Amino acid sequence: MPTMTINIHGCDGSFWTVHGEGAGAEGVAMGKDQVKGLFDAPVRTEWRAGARQEGGSLKGVWHEWRDLELGFHVSAQRVSGGELEDIDSRFRQAFDYREDPWDHNSKLAKIEVVAPSGSSRFLDVQLYEAPDFNPGTDPYVVDHANPILPLRAGQPFWYEPDLVLTWTTADVAGSGLIPVANPTDLPANHKWICTRGDWVLPDVSWEGAPYKRKPGVAKLTGRDDRNRAIVMPTVGALEGGMTVDLDPMELMVRDAADTNLLGRMPVPGRYFEYQIPPKTQRQTVLPVSVTNAPEGGAMVKLVIPQRWTRPVGLQ
Template structure:
């Protein structure tokens, strides 16, 4: 089956939308020029260590860096808008301290990359663009988060009995990670209730292969958002209380590995009314704007 051209759009900090490649390209007066760089694999630096008399070096890991993206656009006048007006509108779509969004859609899905300017746009016209009604502008950008992000996927479970009197009800949710990157789950838990959540190591035979983490009892009005990513605040309560302090140092340890198929994961709740609910939010982060499925 023949593939369609990728459609690339830019959503500006001002809410404007520009189709720069693919179907409808240039309809706002801006189209992507040739040879963009930094859009493919996420940038990585490998680490190699060497002792004083060692022959060669030993692999010490790798670091995922910010993404530097450089691309040029052709800007031209459109019916009803002079070249200068289009050029000005395009510039107003970008900022140094706020993110614009580049979105790439192929036959297999849509992924987005948050970008902001890292230096001023470069413009070197050979002739006055007001006369040519065309100009080429080079955009130099940074993506602090280097991942191409697909829309989150969610799964949920709702209790069917009242557990306020001390009963415990078990349930399950389906989790999958089709991406090439580890996935840190987010959990959204209703309150009141005392929830027990999975934190599997995903290693067969490992002592943490079926690890579970029990949260403290949340009172009414303390609906919880639990982020297992160690770089984020672990627990945020709806009432803004420091609920995380009640964990006594217990934390979540494991992401869902890349290419994990659909898996049923157990949850438990007690101290909650009928209808208590929990949702697993599954982020989709990719190294590339397409492929790797």
């Protein structure tokens, strides 16, 4: 029978298969009826009603951080030459409350879910409270521990590697089409990464049913920005390159040294507005152009995050 596989990638570099094929090989398996918060991302909605309105109207939808409560059975029975004290200690060190403030390469622990179809999605997690571990007897005598870990994912969505699409020209000027796609169930805050030159990048409004998306009239605003384009600041040897990032937690336009370039936008007040809708088919293309590129040409990369509300499915 097909089943998911769940792996833990520890913040210390350790690896643990805790569910599915190979579960418990490292001495840890996920507890039955001890899994909370693993599937759908948490949602908060706001509704309002007018003085004479029957019923109410949705005013907003927000995704907050994700809290998980996961229980694990820890035992040395399946580990040749293993001891519970060592396994339990190493598994606890796979999680921490934050990234190591002294290690520039440190990362949070992450949970990996491998679907029966073979696709993998990840979720970065950290402890936000002390683990719940109150054994009724000495765990080292019975060779069994059952810690319950309170974990939090500040970024609540399951993710796959970013989708990276590229357009290049070997000339000092050129224009063309770059493919766009977002198969996920969430709007994508995409990123443009440009080499030197004077770029014009698309920022279009969208319309259409799922998998039939196209540039068109925005349903919420009624604006038709299907041909909207943004003239970018000149990027030369001093800047080294340019990144446009629609992630609201990042500088929208910055050079290779992360210097803010918004003050140099050729058209003041004209910024990027539109995300890539969920379930946008790959046949969609958008126009890009560049002038004053160096000898050898120019390149732009479109980086589209692949984030999902669930660890499996929703394609």
